Amino acid sequence: MSYVLGIDGGGSKTVCILMDDLHQVLGRGEAGSSNYQGIGIEATLQSIQSAIQNASEAAIITSPVKIDAICLGLAGVGRAVDIEVVKGLVEELQSNKSLLITWALQLENIVICNDALIALVGGIGQPVGIVVAVGTGSIVFGRNHQGDTKRVGGWGYILGDEGSAYKIAIAAMNAALKSYDGREISTSLVEAFKEHLGLENIEDLIEVIYRRGWGVKKIAALAPIVDFAAASGDIVANIIIDDAVKELVKATSTVIDAIFSVDSALEVVTTGSVWRGRCKIHERFAASLVKKFPNVSVIFPRHEPAYGAGLLALQTTQN
Template identity: 70%
Template structure:
């Protein structure tokens, strides 16, 4: 029997799925980060190797990974921040090393076109929808909107990171919430419960101590993004300032998605839009987005992810075998 490997490599976790040629999930494994730009090539390689190994162990067929062999005919890696030819070369070398060093009980049977290195938005799209036509609206710590039409044409909007973009992301919602709280404290903004809510959640004696939290404690983007639900809950309570922030986030996500639709799809074309990421955990945000979407684009259906990105990577790998 022959198999494919689909890998979703991110800044905090790497997931690998082993799939057979009938699209059946055989094994699934996880490991640490594999963003080589942050953690270095050796650490990224180790994470990818561990995730593959774990997927082999998890598969029922392989009881003892030392002695068994699995024939792998295609591999697809979707990796955050990998887009430029230089990045792709680095990741291809990682795969070559894993093949050469023999540390995995795998019989590699790969043609060059069966090694696919792509942006993580593509595998999120393919996994989320279950095939490779549609749009993924990813809004977690960061945000990116990525679409592919039936002719294979793709369009990306956003994904510029927390300083240059990430509109509608959890990071941006959290930051907007804190900025509004401080403006309210200054007297520049109408009163908002965000002031008390952030103070209470972060256990601050005074809202001025936010400065300590953000600049001196070295909070990273992920940790700040995790504060977004404070804004979401304040909006649900009816806070006007928080609702404005949520509406702005929905507007940004809507505008970005519209741009992708208008760029590569026909007017009125039936199409699925999959939402992924923590921001959609807020029922308020998702409902507002869905309402705006179906009103302007009647052919659009907004869905929840059918499969995870690593599964999408497997489908991409299978696609290369045809």
């Protein structure tokens, strides 16, 4: 029996699963961030080691398991230089004698990729289809049967991230201030922001956003205010949500046009916090996309990204 490790490394946490060749998850472990560009190589290595150790301990194994393959799907890994850095991390992992595993890795059994691919494979259960990941940021990534891939977006909060929680929150604050000025129609977002942030006047947004130095994640966390307002029927909030849907449909359509035929039967998996809103953004997106591409099915993830990493690792043992 073959055993593999699937690792999902992001900016907030690292997840590792220990899987056998029957696709059974024997153990799952979590640790801190493994985005080496943000925390450095040494801290990334520590997080990955901890996640592997925790997965091994969760498996309740009495003797070390031989690992035949590993897949690391890490945020921000896409360039050749990134892949070389992660290869170095894998070499260091194999020299760690304290882990409850033994290594039997060949070069062809080490898969290093970005986190969009493992989200696609885990979400759908196979490496063909499209993932539309929309949380703090946004990215659309697809892979066809020939192995061709296409990425749209993922350019960060300044250069891109259309449809993301951050962009939704920024658009809503902008709309609230325009409404307060009298430049746009009245919106409940003015009072909603005042109440949520404890402001006496909407003008105090200046102090919150600029003087407190709010970062991307804090601003993105305001997106549920827009979602609630839209679900309650606020016209302005619904326009913002509709604009986000249009951007995400356009990005997904671009991927379909690039690597799939228009009449392809394929699945589009939606991941990220934005899709869980009350305003039916998921339904709006699905309806709009299916109207353009009738053979497309829009789904929620079947498995987590780390599971997708495990499947990609197993694939290398079966070739």
